Structures are given as C-alpha cells and as structure tokens.
Amino acid sequence: MxxxxxxxxxxxxxxxxxxxxxxxxxxxxxxxxxxxxxxxxFAIPQKMYAGMDSFVLLCIPGFVLAGNLMNVGGITQKIVDFGNHLFGHIRGGLGYANIGSSMIFAGISGTAIADTASVGGIMIPAMKKSGYDSEYSCAITAASSTIGPIIPPSVPMIIAGTLTGISVGRLFIAGLIPGILVGFFQFFVNWYMSKKNNYPKGEKKSLREVLSSFKTAFWAVLMTIIILYGILGGIFTPTEAAIVAILYALIVGMFIYKEIKLNMIPKLIVDSARSSASILILVGFANVFAWILASEQIPQMIANSMLELTSNKIMMIILINLLLLIVGMFMETISAIVILFPVLLAVTRSFGIPDIQFAVMAVLNLIIGLVTPPIGVCLFVASKIGGISLARISRAIVPFLIANILVLLLVSFFAPITMWLPSLM
Structure with missing residues (x-):
C-alpha cells in the first residue's frame, strides 16, 4: 500500500x-x-458522472417522491388504521398492527428511516395512549422499520446492484422472503412481550367495521400489490415501478382520499429532489473513491488479507457479518454499501457465495445496524417521537435485535431463502 x-x-x-x-x-x-x-x-467529474449515469438510479428520486406523496396523501394513515382494526382486539394488537403496517409500507418507501418517521408518528402516540410502555412503543416501531429496505423496493439494494452490475430486479425478489421472515419473527417477539407485560387488548371490531376499514385502506394496499406484482411479474422495471408509484400515489391522494392539494406538489417535489440529490452526490463521489481504490488494487489486497485470516467459509461469513454489523451502527447504510460492498464481494465470490445472497445479507446487516445501540439512527428518530431517552429504547430493542439476527443467520447460511425466488425468473 x-x-x-x-x-x-x-x-x-x-x-x-x-x-x-x-x-x-x-x-x-x-x-x-x-x-x-x-x-x-478532470477525472473527478468524469468518474462522478460515470457513477451516476445509470438508468436504475432514476428509481431513487421516484420512490422518494412516491413515499412523500403517500405520507401527505393519507395513505400511511389508512394502512395503520386497517392494521388497528384487524389486530387491535388481540393482546398486543397495536404491536402487530405496527409491524404489519411496516410490512405494507415497505412495499412503497424502501427506506428504514422513512418507515420509522411515518409509521412512528402515528403508532407511537397511539400505543402510549393505549397503555403500552413508551420504550416498547418506540422499540417495536424502530425494529419493524428494518423490514422496509428488505421487502422490495429497496434503495440500498438499488445502490448495491448499480455498483456491481447485479440485477436490481433479482435483488428485489431475493429480499421478499427474508423481509417476510423478519416480520414474522418480530410478530413472535411481540406475542411474547405482550403476554409477559400484560399489554392491553383493544375493543374487538365487528366484521362490518373491519371490512369498512379495509375498503378505506384498499387503495393504499393495492399500491403495494401493484408495485410488487409489476416487478415480480416482469411487467415493468424498478425504475418504471417508481414512476407508476408516483402516478398512483398522486391520483389516490388527490382524487380518492382528497388530501393532496395542487399547491402542495411543488414543495413535495423540491423536498424529494433534495433527498435524492444527496444520495446521487454520494454515489458520484463514491465512484471516484472506488476508482482510486481499484487502480491501487486495494480491494484485492483486502480480500487477500481476509483470506489469510481463515480459509473456512463459515468463519468468513461470521467475520463479514460482524464487520457489517459494526459498520452499520456508525455509518449511514448507503455510504457503507458504496464503500464496502464491492470490496467484500470479491471475498464472498472466492468462497462461492452467490452475489445475490451476499447482497441481501449485507443490506440486512447494515439495516440491523440502524437499530443497534449506541448510535442506530432509527433509534434516535423513534426516541425523539416518543420523547424518551436513548438508554430506555436501547434496552427495549434487544429482543427485536435477537430476532433480526436470527433471520440474518438464516440468510447467511441457508442460500435457498434468498436464491429460490430469483431462480424462478
């Protein structure tokens, strides 16, 4: 060096x-x-442009704008209301509704922080009002947000695919089963914690009320189905899916739920453009940085150094998981993917680990880092909404972290979880 x-x-x-x-x-x-x-x-603008000049990256501003339209248009509220009507009468019902809302929301937003802020703004006050502990209300909201970047669409997977040439569509499909597993493992944690702490049951809704709630939320749920089915069925690409999501959210928000006004749209576009620009600038500068590393053969040196530590595949997977979990606590997800993913990909390829399996494993690792104390970003967002200290939410998040790590181990050591659905394409 x-x-x-x-x-x-x-x-x-x-x-x-x-x-x-x-x-x-x-x-x-x-x-x-x-x-x-x-x-x-001149290498700086050339390499920056080369990094950003990708058709797939167009779906980032698309999904960011779709998420903003969804929040302002009342779609998030309708999803949460339906979850409450469906699960509210069960002990810990609002916890199930929280996780279920995040699973549906994941099919639209693609980011954990957006999920925490949007669902948390509604669910945390509602859970506290119903008798749940403040720390538990915040912890389950932050934990369930990890589903967002796993179930498609996923902004981190878009970045990973763009950097390495892996099919973004196949990555989206590969994340579906792990995302559902995260949701179900968290359902189990909520069941156990609700029983242990005797969390309240809500009033049981009549079938008529549940159906009425579903009717109201139908357009919100349909948006998720259209996006997922469109991508999985090969009807449109991830980039086209983002455009469909924008148009759908706009039509539903303006003409069905009637909560989006024309004068709100310019501000939404500007806010979405700012968020998207920050991501794309990061990708551009990271491409310059990565070009320097590649020209100096740093990825090969790191890969060789890791291979010298152990030739055992299981030990290498454990080492990579530990590295990514630690990095995920201290670094923003997309930044970590841009810097580390291409380097570690060289290592996993030498062990015969499929690129798609490693991509899902890496994204899941880094997303878990967002809810891992001491500085998980989603913990800060949830604690701010709930008005509690980081120490309190850090204790309450532990059972959910254990559940997430169990799913991570399954993804890391059992390839069919990620590879089965892409193999059907």
Missing part, C-alpha cells in the same frame, strides 16, 4: 471526524489524492 493510499484513508477519516458529510469526505480525500499523484482533475 503506497503512502498516497494511506493518506487517502487518513484524510477521509479526519474529514469525516470533523463533521463533514460522507459524500464530501469521499470527494475531498479523493481530490487530495489526485492532486498529489499528479492525475488530471
């Missing part, structure tokens, strides 16, 4: 510690390397 590469890493870490966003830390450290190595600085 040359002195310039060492300087590249040191400058990246120092700039990051100074509080700069990851995107700018990658860009500035790459700039320093190029200046000192005498490489033409």
């Amino acid at each position: 040359t002195s310039l590469v060492i300087l590249l890493f040191i400058s990246f870490i120092v700039i990051l510690m100074l509080g700069f966003p990851v995107a700018y830390s990658l860009g500035i450290s790459s700039f320093i390397y190029l200046v000192l190595s005498g490489i033409d600085l």
Whole structure:
C-alpha cells in the first residue's frame, strides 16, 4: 500500500471526524489524492458522472417522491388504521398492527428511516395512549422499520446492484422472503412481550367495521400489490415501478382520499429532489473513491488479507457479518454499501457465495445496524417521537435485535431463502 493510499484513508477519516458529510469526505480525500499523484482533475467529474449515469438510479428520486406523496396523501394513515382494526382486539394488537403496517409500507418507501418517521408518528402516540410502555412503543416501531429496505423496493439494494452490475430486479425478489421472515419473527417477539407485560387488548371490531376499514385502506394496499406484482411479474422495471408509484400515489391522494392539494406538489417535489440529490452526490463521489481504490488494487489486497485470516467459509461469513454489523451502527447504510460492498464481494465470490445472497445479507446487516445501540439512527428518530431517552429504547430493542439476527443467520447460511425466488425468473 503506497503512502498516497494511506493518506487517502487518513484524510477521509479526519474529514469525516470533523463533521463533514460522507459524500464530501469521499470527494475531498479523493481530490487530495489526485492532486498529489499528479492525475488530471478532470477525472473527478468524469468518474462522478460515470457513477451516476445509470438508468436504475432514476428509481431513487421516484420512490422518494412516491413515499412523500403517500405520507401527505393519507395513505400511511389508512394502512395503520386497517392494521388497528384487524389486530387491535388481540393482546398486543397495536404491536402487530405496527409491524404489519411496516410490512405494507415497505412495499412503497424502501427506506428504514422513512418507515420509522411515518409509521412512528402515528403508532407511537397511539400505543402510549393505549397503555403500552413508551420504550416498547418506540422499540417495536424502530425494529419493524428494518423490514422496509428488505421487502422490495429497496434503495440500498438499488445502490448495491448499480455498483456491481447485479440485477436490481433479482435483488428485489431475493429480499421478499427474508423481509417476510423478519416480520414474522418480530410478530413472535411481540406475542411474547405482550403476554409477559400484560399489554392491553383493544375493543374487538365487528366484521362490518373491519371490512369498512379495509375498503378505506384498499387503495393504499393495492399500491403495494401493484408495485410488487409489476416487478415480480416482469411487467415493468424498478425504475418504471417508481414512476407508476408516483402516478398512483398522486391520483389516490388527490382524487380518492382528497388530501393532496395542487399547491402542495411543488414543495413535495423540491423536498424529494433534495433527498435524492444527496444520495446521487454520494454515489458520484463514491465512484471516484472506488476508482482510486481499484487502480491501487486495494480491494484485492483486502480480500487477500481476509483470506489469510481463515480459509473456512463459515468463519468468513461470521467475520463479514460482524464487520457489517459494526459498520452499520456508525455509518449511514448507503455510504457503507458504496464503500464496502464491492470490496467484500470479491471475498464472498472466492468462497462461492452467490452475489445475490451476499447482497441481501449485507443490506440486512447494515439495516440491523440502524437499530443497534449506541448510535442506530432509527433509534434516535423513534426516541425523539416518543420523547424518551436513548438508554430506555436501547434496552427495549434487544429482543427485536435477537430476532433480526436470527433471520440474518438464516440468510447467511441457508442460500435457498434468498436464491429460490430469483431462480424462478
């Protein structure tokens, strides 16, 4: 490893510690390397554009805008209301409704933080009002948000596929079974915790009320079905699915639920553009950084170093899982994927692990990191909504973390969970 590469890493870490966003830390450290190595600085815009010039990346602003339209248009509220009518009479019913809402919401938003903020804004106050502990209400909301980036569509999987050439459509399909497993394992945790703490039952709704709630939520649920069936059935690509989601959310929000007004749309577009731009700038600078690493053969060096540690496939999978779980606690998911995924992919390929299986494993690892103390981002979001300390939610999240890690182990060591559905394509 040359002195310039060492300087590249040191400058990246120092700039990051100074509080700069990851995107700018990658860009500035790459700039320093190029200046000192005498490489033409035109390489920066060229490599940035090459990284962002992908048809698949168009679905990121699409799904971000669709999620914003869905929140403002009342679709999230209708999903949660239906879950409450369906499960509310069971002990811990609001917990089941919380998880179930996240599973439906996952088919639209594609991000864990969006799920925590949107569903949490409705469910956490409702659970506290019904007699649930504040920490449990926040913990189950944060934990269920991990389903969002696993069940398609998934922004992290879009990034992983774009960086490595893996089919995004196949990645979406591969995440379906693991996402459902996460949901069902969390159902079990909620059942156990509700029984242990004697959480309340709600009033049982009549069949007429349940059907009425479903009728109201029908258009919201149908949106998820259209997106999933469209992608799984090969009717449209992930990018086309994002456009369909925007049009659908707009029509439902404006003409059926009538909660979106014309004067709200410009602000929604601007907010979505800002969120999308931050992701795309990160991808662009990361491509410059990755190009430097590739030219210096750093991925091969890291892969060889890891292979020297052990030649045992099981031990290597455990090491990679531990690395990604730790990184996921401290680094934003997309940033971690951009930096680590191509490097670790070289290692897993040498052990014969399918690319799609590793991609789902990596995304699930990093998403679990978002709800892992001490600095899981989703924990901060949920604790802020619930008005409790991070220490309280950190204790309550432990059973859900155990459930998530059990699913992670299944995904890591049992390939058919991720490979069966893609093999049918």
